[in-house]
Amino acid sequence: MTDLKRKPLFNEHGDCDVINRRMINGNTTNLNDFNNMKYTWVSDWYRQAMNNFWIPEEINLNQDVKDYRRLSQAEKNAYDKTLSFLIFLDSIQTANLPNVGDYITANEVNLCLTIQAFQEALHSQSYSYMLDSICSSQERNDILYQWKNDARLLERNKFIGDLYNDFITHHDGIHLMKTMMANYILEGIYFYSGFMFFYNLGRMGKMPGSVQEIRYINRDENTHLWLFRSMILELQKEEPQLFTPALVEEYKDMLRYGVEEEIRWGSYVIGNDIEGLTMQMVREYIYYLGNLRSTSLGFGTLYEGYEKEPASMEWVSMYANANLIKTDFFEARSSAYAKSSALVDDL
Numbered sequence: 001m002t003d004l005k006r007k008p009l010f011n012e013h014g015d016c017d018v019i020n021r022r023m024i025n026g027n028t029t030n031l032n033d034f035n036n037m038k039y040t041w042v043s044d045w046y047r048q049a050m051n052n053f054w055i056p057e058e059i060n061l062n063q064d065v066k067d068y069r070r071l072s073q074a075e076k077n078a079y080d081k082t083l084s085f086l087i088f089l090d091s092i093q094t095a096n097l098p099n100v101g102d103y104i105t106a107n108e109v110n111l112c113l114t115i116q117a118f119q120e121a122l123h124s125q126s127y128s129y130m131l132d133s134i135c136s137s138q139e140r141n142d143i144l145y146q147w148k149n150d151a152r153l154l155e156r157n158k159f160i161g162d163l164y165n166d167f168i169t170h171h172d173g174i175h176l177m178k179t180m181m182a183n184y185i186l187e188g189i190y191f192y193s194g195f196m197f198f199y200n201l202g203r204m205g206k207m208p209g210s211v212q213e214i215r216y217i218n219r220d221e222n223t224h225l226w227l228f229r230s231m232i233l234e235l236q237k238e239e240p241q242l243f244t245p246a247l248v249e250e251y252k253d254m255l256r257y258g259v260e261e262e263i264r265w266g267s268y269v270i271g272n273d274i275e276g277l278t279m280q281m282v283r284e285y286i287y288y289l290g291n292l293r294s295t296s297l298g299f300g301t302l303y304e305g306y307e308k309e310p311a312s313m314e315w316v317s318m319y320a321n322a323n324l325i326k327t328d329f330f331e332a333r334s335s336a337y338a339k340s341s342a343l344v345d346d347l
Contacts, residue, residue, distance in 0.1 A: 002173025002239055004103045023234050024173065026105030033107070041230050042108040049115045049223050054216045056126035061133040061209035068134040071206065074273035079207075081153060081269045082194040084146040086217075087127045088157050089186055093120040096164045096179075103176060104231075112227050119220045126213050133209075152268050159261060160186055173242050177235065180228055181251050185258035187225040188293045191218075192316075193266040193282060199319035200276045211319070218320045229296055236298070252299050259290035259302070284310040 005025050014029030015021070021028070021038040037043060071079060097117040101110045131140040147153045163182040167175045195218050202211035236243050266282040287306035294302045301307060309317065 002242060004171045004173060004176060005105075006102050006171070007105050021106050023106050023109065023231060023238055024103055024176065028105040028107055030107055030110075032111060037108045039106055039108055039230070039234060042112060045112055045223065045227060045230070046108075046115070049112065049119070049220075052119075052216075052220055052223065054122075056122065056129040056213060059209050059212050059216075061130065064130070064207045064209040065134050067206045072273075072275075074271075075201070075206075075275075078197050078269045078274060079201075079210075080143045081146060081150070082197055083127055083131065084143050084150075085153060085156065085265075086191065086194055087124060087144060088147050089160060089190070090120045090123040090127070092161055092164060093117075093183070093186070094124065096183075099164070099168060100176070100179060100183075103171065109227075109231060116224050116227060119224070123217050123220065126217060130210055130213060152265075156261060156265055159257070160190070173239060174247065177232070177242050177247070177251070178254065180232055180235075181254050184225065184228045184232065184293065184297075185255060187221045187228065189255070189258045189262050189286065189289050191221060192286065192289055193262055193270060195320065196277070196282070196285065196313070196316050197270060197274065199316055200274065202319055203276055203315060215319060222320075232297055248299060251297075252294060252302065255290055255294050255299070256302055259286055262286045262289075281310070281312050285313040285316065288313075 002024070007026075007028055007030070009030065011027070011029055013027070014031075015027040016029060016031075018036050018038045020026070023039075034043075068076070068079070094117050097113050097120070101113045104110050104113065131143060135143065147157050160182050163178055167179040195214055198207070198211050198214040201207045263283050263286050266286065267279055270277055270279070270282055272278050284306060287303040288309055290302045291306055294300060
């Protein structure tokens with residue numbers, strides 16, 4: 001068990017030598033020095049995240065206002081429940097990231113966590129903008145708080161929420177790692193049934209503004225995934241006691257649970273009732289994502305036979321790829337909003 005030391009805000013006796021910097025339990029000065037970084041990958045991450053800047057209200061939702069009333073009942077239910085889920089978890093992401101940052105003693109990594117927290121707040125703003133545009137105030141509130149009345153949605157949120165709460169009461173290395181794994185699962189597996197649902201609406205020519213909002217959110221989430229993967233890989237080198245075979249198996253079990261939860265959720269909100277999607281397509285894609293996330297951490301394959309992206313779901317990556325230049329009829333501007341190429345989800 002690795003005890004964690006909460007870093008002091010002001011530390012006049014902090015270590016200025018970069019070579020002594022550590023991800024946790026270091027002696028940091030908290031000085032933001034952009035010229036001296038131990039974790040050199042932060043420089044690329046920081047520039048990518050800053051170049052991703054966007055504003056939700058710049059996306060035109062006029063067509064969505066019309067389309068929302070024309071959605072099938074299955075599509076409307078999936079739209080509402082998916083937004084309720086996304087809003088809740090991005091909200092607790094915003095609240096929890098400072099808890100993680102309290103124990104990260106690499107100041108350059110804390111810069112990244114601060115940017116992520118801002119982006120999570122921006123995502124919440126984006127979902128609110130979508131609801132404010134297409135719904136009445138009563139419908140908006142009903143969607144925002146569906147998780148309080150929908151037992152399936154509440155159970156889904158509790159998996160992540162309970163892990164975050166555990167870290168608040170147990171400040172040790174194992175609970176930090178489980179919190180980081182929960183973040184990794186949320187960003188890299190948990191949102192993808194929702195993302196694919198919105199991209200499928202785009203394939204059907206529906207809700208173009210919502211689809212564009214999700215593309216920008218997905219692009220941000222790829223950088224968040226990159227961040228936590230990099231942090232976990234650094235901890236593997238610095239804190240090997242947190243990666244014993246038994247603990248790695250626990251982390252893999254968390255990934256498996258996240259995969260199975262995502263598939264159960266897909267069955268609940270998508271099933272075989274959405275034009276253009278089937279549960280077989282959803283299941284195969286989520287198994288593929290589980291393998292991708294596990295192998296990216298060096299944990300090996302979780303599901304044999306799902307090592308490659310299913311051909312039936314290649315369109316998900318096409319929609320999610322913000323590097324593609326595409327002029328949206330309703331926006332009349334390029335959707336490649338970033339000043340530099342966006343990170344492709346190959347982690």
